Amino acid sequence: MSFLPKNLFEQFHRLANVYFVFIALLNFVPAVNAFQPGLALAPVLFILAVTAFKDLWEDYSRHRSDHEINHLGCLVFSREEKQYVNRFWKEIRVGDFVRLRCNEIIPADILLLSSSDPDGLCHIETANLDGETNLKRRQVVRGFSELVSEFNPLMFTSIIECEKPNNDLTRFRGCIIHNNGKKAGLYKENLLLRGCTIRNTEAVVGIVIYAGHGLWVRRYQEKKSLFDVPESDGSSLSPVTAAVYSFLTMIIVLQVLIPISLYVSIEIVKVCQVYFINQDIELYDEETDSQLQCRALNITEDLGQIQYIFSDKTGTLTENKMVFRRCTVSGIEYSHDANAQRLARYQEADSEEEEAVPRGGSLPQRGSIGSHQSVRIMHRSQSTKSHRRTGSRAEAKRASMLSKHTAFSSPMEKDITPDPKLFEKVSECDRCLAIARHQEHPLAHLSPELSDVFDFFIALTICNTVVVTSPDQPRQKVRVRFEVKSPVKTIEDFLRRFSPSRLTSGCSSIGSLTTNKTAHKSGSNFLSTLSGDSTLFKLEERLGQPAPAIASNGYSSGAASWTPAHTAPEQKLELEQEQEGELRYEAESPDEAALVYAARAYNCALVDRLHDQVSVELPHLGRLTFELLHTLGFDSIRKRMSVVIRHPLTDEINVYTKGADSVVMDLLLPCSSDDARGRHQKKIRSKTQNYLNLYAMEGLRTLCIAKRVLSEEEYACWLQSHLEAESSLDNREELLFQSAIRLETNLHLLGATGIEDRLQDGVPETIAKLRQAGLQIWVLTGDKQETAINIAYACKLLDHDEEVITLNAESQEACAALLDQCLHYVQSRSPCSAPEKTAGNVSVGFSPLCPPSTSTTSGPSPSLVIDGRSLAYALEKNLEDKFLFLAKQCRSVLCCRSTPLQKSMVVKLVRSKLKAMTLAIGDGANDVSMIQVADVGVGISGQEGMQAVMASDFAVPRFRYLERLLIVHGHWCYSRLANMVLYFFYKNTMFVGLLFWFQFYCGFSASAMIDQWYLIFFNLLFSSLPQLVTGVLDKDVPADVLLTEPQLYKSGQNMEEYRPRTFWFNMADAAFQSLVCFFIPYLAYYDSDTDVFTWGTPITAIALFTFLLHLGIETKTWTWLNWIACGFSILLFFTVALIYNASCATCYPPSNPYWTMQTLLGDPVFYLTCLIAPVAALLPRLFFKAVQGSLFPTQLQLGRQLAKRSPKKLIAPKETFVQGHLPGEPRTESSEQKSISTSGTFSQDCTSQASWHIQRPACFPEASGEPNVADMNVPLREDILLEGLGSQAQGSSMPREAILERCPGDSKMKPTSTSRAAPLSSIFNLSNFSSLNWISSLSLVSGLGSVLQFSRSSLQMDKQDSEFLPSPPQPDQDLCGLSGQTTDYF
């Protein structure tokens, strides 16, 4: 086994080990030797052995987990057997043909050659790689997709050329040369990446292009721990003698100063700490049956010193489960109270449910779909991996993990409780339309509101890319051969399809169910519907649904099944569950699925989606099939997606758009305020905007749903340009973008939805606590800005009171300029310079409210939001310092759209430049690099695969455990280790001091009065156990106090226990103690007939007693283990001494201590010195400690006293503790009171406004360079704003009050403060509109340059001044325009 030499080699990389061995070897030089050579080697060997053993154990556990992964099985084509055989992952080689089935994890990078999907598609889920749970589409390599028969690997003769593997997940180039000489390009669309999971595709075959033996064997990265090679040198104590030999000997003798046992003790203590962290029941997660795992054994103390936390968002802060919460349609809010209650219930119910689920052998039966998933997996694993222990825990765990992966399947996400009012309306629509469907304009029979409701749900259902699958099999796409498959491709096609002769081509475009009223229709329609029916019938059969007798009497059977449900929503829901529960929705984004599930709850169920048609099933109307003309996919610049459909009821071409509210609200059809209808529209919009703001305040992800009806001419016109754009070769993307923008205008607002990406339990509380503990939290997410900001608000990372600096730059220069501005701004807020500026710019009315006191100006520091692109610029060499400086000033930093590499770069930057201790926490493979770079990497286990966990140092089941891990265990580990290291150095300094003083009385001959055995084993044996016990078990402050007073954590961050001052104080004390312990025996035995070693032994004993007493002073909690350890140490010393001194009369030269101890025990002076010396040595320390504890207690000591005084009633004194001693702490609980009393935020508004003025000249040129679109939008938006104002002003006070109730932290104080500013108070009734408007103002990017937006509060001020005043005092017009632009682009 090659372990030993390798391990020794590794160990000798550590300088200290080399040093110790060197010293041991020095003993073999006869002229120098101080000790018996063999004896001197013993401790070194002991330490090497212990370390080797520890490493061996670590390697073994690592090896075991690698083994587990390497021995996953998969089907590999064997040329010998001419069939697919089961192989281990580790046996997969490049060039192997691999056959993968649904839900299997991809074992290597594979080029997709064949798919069971008729279109040659394959869906993969890349959650393991980038954390995104949506499905990505992969395509069979061109040239293979045409194959009709099943792919035969034996026929494969092509040559594949591809580039070397790289780190970039998004890039892959290569080409394949077929045997006929044709060359085809390979793109990342053809590549199945290792670690992803096959979804929705029954089977695929591919060829392995990248695989590696060591691919999964992750290299063990040893992180450097804090207390490494202690820098102190025995030679500094070197005496005057110049003799080299003597010097070397002195080194040997005084080597005790650098305690060889320090290492081994620290290692032991850390292992024990890890053990205790692992064993902590508070870190055990019932739900997943997992506790915290420490994977790195040597960085526990780092946990106590973390200054920066870098967190992933999705899956780390949130559960990555999107849940529909509420919606507003046509200006009416449906609060979905029952839904909210239901969600609240899930909090508790979840765990109980989990509890009830039998684990292990059988699998979580989480709803029909979840169980289906797991059963399948189980099935597979049992059949294909029979060699493994089936049903093992690991297996079950993996299976349940996978079932979680097929996200959107938990009942929480599916079972939406509909709002009764809205439900009633939907049903009404349904009924009306069912009756009116064959009249001329069926929708015209509905009131505008109901029509909106109907459209709203249709949009929810079809405006997405959700794939419907049936559970029994992975989706088998049904190819209906006689249909025209493709979307409209040419003008001719269009004309053909929309010509009267639709019978032949577009037969399924009105694929509605047959009803008895079909007869009223034209003959052609009749025919078409008939054929449509048969298609659908087949479809349904294949889908394995319990098909009602559609063909014969679809309507009646449908009605029969739905009617009872209609009267009793609950019942119907169950019914629906039974029927629809079979359907599974898989979406590219979890939001989409959430919306579709929501629509289904209202009986508007998406039942089928082909790429050119969508079917929706309604209770009365039956199945409506929409012809899908175009899908304009989501992109992050447009921030919306649209579908163009032909409505089966009206035959109109409709555009449904779903997008971020900030964008969609600007694209609405401008409505004149003249007619009643227009006014009504305005009202609806302003109301909707209000609700949107409200949703955003609640941290919901908001989406606006809008609709546009296109006339045939408009459509034809647009289509032409769109087709041009599609067919254009260069800047196709740009043209498509423009084309989409042309289509998505003049929208009619239908409503808005609020979706919750549910935060994990306790995330806001944890973040608040961590903040209090002085940690800076940065969120690095790949998500888009809005989402990230929403979540940041929801988890209290951003506060509604504080300013948000948004940094979105399009170029390096812009970024630099922006950084400068921000820096300027942030600096202007600093207490020294801000007051003047405030005074200079604030209007008179406000000046009493913002006195230039420090409390005003140093309000909450702003937060920084930066997007990925700007981040890339900011991380450039020339800007990183500025960026860092800015980020340092900010309370929290949010990096959106950042790549894994950027994440790690940010961490690296902070780590290297700020010299801060960093922690990175994440759950997905996209966080791996960040986790590895950070000082402490934390992986969230069980959510998104194992990659993050494998790379991490600690794996926690949930984010909230971070609190206890850091604040309690981190603090303990740090304080224990710091104290232990301090004690160690004290101990050894003191011990060496004894020898050192002796040098003055032995002619500096490096002689030692202490027997060499005692010298060598003193640290290792006699005095090590008590300090180990203390180092492992001592608790300076009890856990509950640490948790209630998180600011105690700061002691670790500031290295309070391990500061140079403390260190040198300790050293001085050690010197003093050694003086006492040397000179008391010296004087007591002065001029006596004592020999060297008879004199040295009492000194040793004195040293031991002193050490133990010193440790006693330092120990904060005395358990029976401490007592036993101390007793054991003393006993051990005397036992060993007695045995040693009696063992051999002539051995152990030069001391030859025969019968020394025995003689001493009969000498009263021995006892007398042993009593007085330790007491004398420790008196000053005890005295000092007592005085310090009484007069200048540290925070930690106060914490301990607090715990002692009221061990049971910690809550009561907590408040006073916080307020009394740490007034500057950011505290979420009391922020409300504070803002009311001081109106701190309000005055901060003044400040920000002030700085806005200053910055304006710099900003404005950039802002003016915005593209036309933005300019065009500005007036629109102002219009809306005014509209909203008007509606509010008319006295609809009810919603306003509701809002005020809901967001007391923000809006309540505004009226309070303004009520004093009399002239403005009347307008302030309207302010809730603008004050809630931050959500839209948060996102600000300009087309070319960019606009810096500082805060919503500054904006709000602008609006109050410029737009909302009936007779405005007219501030800066430019300012007003600017703010409008900044807000409104999007």
Next chain:
Amino acid sequence: MAMNYNAKDEVDGGPPCPPGGTAKNRRPDNTAFKQQRLPAWQPILTAGTVLPTFFIIGLIFIPIGIGIFVTSNNIREIEGNVFMYYGLSNFYQNHRRYVKSRDDSQLNGDSSALLNPSKECEPYRRNEDKPIAPCGAIANSMFNDTLELFLVGNESYPIPIPLKKKGIAWWTDKNVKFRNPPGGESLKERFKDTTKPVNWVKPVYMLDSEPDNNGFINEDFIVWMRTAALPTFRKLYRLIERKSDLHPTLPAGRYYLNITYNYPVHSFDGRKRMILSTISWMGGKNPFLGIAYIAIGSISFLLGVVLLVINHKYRNSSNTADITI
């Protein structure tokens, strides 16, 4: 120190383990040890809690110190057995190379070591091609002055005081550690093929006339071989035994010390002394320990008072501060 034993709840039941899942369950055991909830005494070092310790130390140490001091000072009277020491100063018997320069095996009578002493003895290992017995620097530098004590009484000639040579070395040294080499009839034969240390006048087998105090087991030699701890030291030379209870061991009178001067100390700037002393239960006369005890006790007491003051003041001013912690 605060003495309230803050026994935290030993094992609070915690949520019961979910039924049936014990085998699969990874839930850590809810024991006091694993959850770090061991009952613990948690002293907090403040003036109030620490000051009793100081007073107790003071109260214990001062009496002990006084006791020791008195005992030590009572040694003055020459009663009981009187010990005769020679003292040397500025003699570094504890020098590293000096301390090592001996062969314990040889001294223990090992015949092979006798003829082939340890290398540690260099440069006093061999002389004129013969092994030195006893080898090494310690033996070589053995104190060889002769001290004789006479009582000059009323008579014209001084009466020699009987000085006991034996019983001055540790019993274990004399009987276990030091042994003459085996063999031959006479001691001289046993030491044949060896030579005397360079500085010695006589060989080792001629140190004394009595056979049980000759050779390696000569007690003067054994005493010398126990290297002194500090450069100023004394070594026991002779015992003056008390003859009867009625007479003092050394009655008052004029004494006459006859020194045969062999041992040069001027070369290393040393001094020689002769000390006569009795010993008490705690050894020879040394007032230091007594004084130290008294001093430390007093200091401790004083510090206790200081702490008392601090505690008093602190308590008055900080009763409110305690609450606002």
